Amino acid sequence: MDLYKKMYLIREAEAEIRREYNNDEMKTPMHMSLGSEAIVVGVCHALPESNHVYGTYRSHALYLALTGETDKFFAEMYGKATGCAKGKAGSMHLSSPEHGLMATSAVVATTIPWALGDAFQAVYSNINRITAVFFGDGATDEGVFWETLNAACLMKLPILFVCEDNGLAIHTSTEQRRGYDSLTDIVKKFRCNVLEGTGNDVVEVYAMANKTINYIITDKKPSFLCLKYYRYLEHVGVNEDFNAGYRSREELLKWLEKDPLYIHRLKLTDLGYTDEVEEIEKQIREQVLASRIKAQEAPFPDKDELMKGVFYGE
Amino acid sequence: MENKRIISYCKAINEALYQEMERDERIFVYGLDVADHKRTFGSGEGLLERFGPKRYFSTPLSEDAMMGLGGGGAVAGLRPINVHIRVDFLLLSMNQLANMIAPIRYGSDGKLSVPLVIRAIIGRGWGQGFQHSKTLQSVFAHIPGLKVVMPTTPYDAKGLLISAIRDNNPVLILEHRLLYWQKGRVPEEPFTVPLGQANVLRPGTDITIAATSWMNVEAYTAARIMEKRSVDVEIIDIRSIAPLDDKLVTESAIKTGHLIVADYDWINCGLSAEITARVYEKCMHQLKSPITRIGFAPTPCPTTRPLENLFYPGAETLVRVIEQKLGLERADLSEEEFFSYENKFRGPF
Numbered sequence: 001m002d003l004y005k006k007m008y009l010i011r012e013a014e015a016e017i018r019r020e021y022n023n024d025e026m027k028t029p030m031h032m033s034l035g036s037e038a039i040v041v042g043v044c045h046a047l048p049e050s051n052h053v054y055g056t057y058r059s060h061a062l063y064l065a066l067t068g069e070t071d072k073f074f075a076e077m078y079g080k081a082t083g084c085a086k087g088k089a090g091s092m093h094l095s096s097p098e099h100g101l102m103a104t105s106a107v108v109a110t111t112i113p114w115a116l117g118d119a120f121q122a123v124y125s126n127i128n129r130i131t132a133v134f135f136g137d138g139a140t141d142e143g144v145f146w147e148t149l150n151a152a153c154l155m156k157l158p159i160l161f162v163c164e165d166n167g168l169a170i171h172t173s174t175e176q177r178r179g180y181d182s183l184t185d186i187v188k189k190f191r192c193n194v195l196e197g198t199g200n201d202v203v204e205v206y207a208m209a210n211k212t213i214n215y216i217i218t219d220k221k222p223s224f225l226c227l228k229y230y231r232y233l234e235h236v237g238v239n240e241d242f243n244a245g246y247r248s249r250e251e252l253l254k255w256l257e258k259d260p261l262y263i264h265r266l267k268l269t270d271l272g273y274t275d276e277v278e279e280i281e282k283q284i285r286e287q288v289l290a291s292r293i294k295a296q297e298a299p300f301p302d303k304d305e306l307m308k309g310v311f312y313g314e
Numbered sequence: 315m316e317n318k319r320i321i322s323y324c325k326a327i328n329e330a331l332y333q334e335m336e337r338d339e340r341i342f343v344y345g346l347d348v349a350d351h352k353r354t355f356g357s358g359e360g361l362l363e364r365f366g367p368k369r370y371f372s373t374p375l376s377e378d379a380m381m382g383l384g385g386g387g388a389v390a391g392l393r394p395i396n397v398h399i400r401v402d403f404l405l406l407s408m409n410q411l412a413n414m415i416a417p418i419r420y421g422s423d424g425k426l427s428v429p430l431v432i433r434a435i436i437g438r439g440w441g442q443g444f445q446h447s448k449t450l451q452s453v454f455a456h457i458p459g460l461k462v463v464m465p466t467t468p469y470d471a472k473g474l475l476i477s478a479i480r481d482n483n484p485v486l487i488l489e490h491r492l493l494y495w496q497k498g499r500v501p502e503e504p505f506t507v508p509l510g511q512a513n514v515l516r517p518g519t520d521i522t523i524a525a526t527s528w529m530n531v532e533a534y535t536a537a538r539i540m541e542k543r544s545v546d547v548e549i550i551d552i553r554s555i556a557p558l559d560d561k562l563v564t565e566s567a568i569k570t571g572h573l574i575v576a577d578y579d580w581i582n583c584g585l586s587a588e589i590t591a592r593v594y595e596k597c598m599h600q601l602k603s604p605i606t607r608i609g610f611a612p613t614p615c616p617t618t619r620p621l622e623n624l625f626y627p628g629a630e631t632l633v634r635v636i637e638q639k640l641g642l643e644r645a646d647l648s649e650e651e652f653f654s655y656e657n658k659f660r661g662p663f
Contacts (some may be wrong), residue, residue: 030514031367031584046609052385052390084423085421085422085423085425086423088420088421088423089421089422089423093421095421095422095425095426097389097422097425097426099423102386102389102390102426103389103414103418103422103426105413107409107414107416110382110409110410110413111382111413111414112382113378113379113382113383113385113386113410114385114386114389114414115384115386116379116382116386117382117384117385117386117387117388117389117392117394118385118389118390119386120383120387120390120392121386121387121390121391122390124342124387124392125340125391125392126366126573131386139352141375144377144378144382144409145380147376147378147379147380148376148379148382150374150376151373151374151376151380151383152378154374155419157340164460177626202532232455241582291557293342296390298402308424308459309423310419310420310459311419311459311461311479312419312427312429312482313319313482314425
């Protein structure tokens with residue numbers, strides 16, 4: 001039920017963004033998580049309390065799964081003083097270190113080596129912690145991904161690499177980008193544990209994440225988890241883009257049959273939890289609506305906020 | 315207590331690292347080949363032996379990921395010192411520097427700080443050529459969120475490095491290879507030189523040279539030559555490129571009425587333009603001559619010595635500019651002694 005609650009929070013918060021985005025009050029480029037909820041929720045649920053997590057510009061799901069809150073989230077989307085970074089971050093740079101979400105970034109693969117440093121700190125300071133880093137399959141085209149994978153395996157650091165594989169980097173498919181056949185076949189050659197699967201069933205993802213985290217702890221080496229999913233919407237923006245011609249709506253329909261929320265909800269209602277599910281959905285809808293309205297009504301940051309915070313001590 | 319101890323710039327760096335690592339066990343030093351037998355031109359001597367491979371280690375040739383390691387390690391609580399034996403190699407980390415390390419504090423509304431020190435060595439001479447000889451301070455100083463310093467004296471090499479290590483922001487230190495041999499008075503106990511302050515290296519009354527890094531040495535030679543002709547040169551060591559202290563150089567320019575900006579870098583869009591603009595904004599009508607800028611030739615650095623000599627301006631260039639600005643006769647400099655790295659060094663680096 002907890003897993004469903006987190007997934008529904010993500011789905012509903014993004015649904016609210018989709019309903020409101022065209023009013024042009026949220027002036028920040030939206031990279032929607034729609035379709036990847038099970039990966040994020042399943043993995044985060046398996047992480048120990050003390051985890052540190054790094055993400056990408058497509059991190060609405062990560063932020064919501066880790067914080068469970070929507071007030072600061074929506075305020076950040078609206079660029080308001082009450083946002084998680086007073087509007088300086090927007091949709092692409094969400095963070096909440098107090099919840100373990102250290103940093104997210106809009107330059108592909110740039111947080112991957114931060115996970116390396118973060119895990120290095122844990123070992124250096126004798127702290128039991130897993131550092132998880134989420135990235136798309138596009139990030140594996142970047143040199144720094146391979147540099148980091150190499151260093152992490154060399155240094156035997158407690159990192160969970162999570163590749164959210166939607167088969168697309170912006171609008172270019174893996175086939176058009178790779179001079180090799182299988183990413184996981186190559187990663188397996190490194191001294192790390194590799195697991196792969198499909199990321200639509202949150203219970204399965206949770207089980208895989210648990211397994212792979214246990215590997216990190218027992219084998220004292222990094223793990224690489226590659227999970228396929230389907231990006232329902234355009235690369236950036238809140239709409240579908242099947243008219244663009246690079247993929248077909250039939251693909252989406254196939255994936256919708258095993259939509260993470262749909263299949264998990266079905267499981268819960270089959271088990272007789274219909275009332276509880278509906279109650280949770282109602283609560284979350286109310287939470288999201290209230291947060292969105294609060295964010296719209298909140299003030300923008302003061303003018304002097306512009307110069308604050310570049311350096312420590314300011 | 316008056317300090318009489320004389321050590322080299324290289325030893326001053328080494329001592330700062332050693333003392334700070336003793337003080338704070340969160341500090342570690344890492345980079346390409348730092349733990350090899352040469353220990354970054356000797357600046358890392360003894361650190362591996364004292365602090366072990368956990369706190370002093372060579373890395374894979376992965377500058378981008380290793381800079382990210384510094385960022386992630388710093389936000390998680392460590393105080394990394396990332397060493398680049400050539401600033402040219404630091405460019406491979408530019409993505410991390412400009413996109414992550416510099417802006418993350420601002421973008422997290424101050425929740426994340428990056429107490430990271432980056433040491434990069436700038437080189438010259440003995441055929442270093444166009445990929446081992448850049449300086450690029452303006453490129454780095456252009457980015458809000460990064461501090462950039464260029465120590466010239468052994469005293470500053472130690473004091474600025476200790477300040478950089480204790481600062482909670484990312485600080486880049488550009489160390490000139492030829493300055494490693496410079497000797498000067500340096501207290502043995504740890505001390506700091508504040509980041510963001512220029513320094514009067516030589517007081518004077520007739521003309522001001524604002525210089526960076528090695529150009530201070532050339533300015534000193536020029537001042538010595540001009541002294542014989544009763545011209546008293548004031549040398550301002552800019553030291554801190556970001557934040558830039560324009561107050562001291564402006565005051566000096568007003569006092570002498572003449573300013574030469576001798577930057578150890580290319581001129582176009584460089585630090586010399588920034589200093590010149592700032593001084594003009596504050597005191598244009600108080601100057602007796604237009605500000606003159608001196609820097610590298612606008613070419614990649616050539617390898618062969620005769621062309622390299624033309625590429626780098628030196629004391630002789632400065633003397634000629636001073637003569638021109640003050641309306642003096644062109645002196646015969648054939649008896650003067652100018653710096654030649656061969657006196658110290660016969661390669662290879």
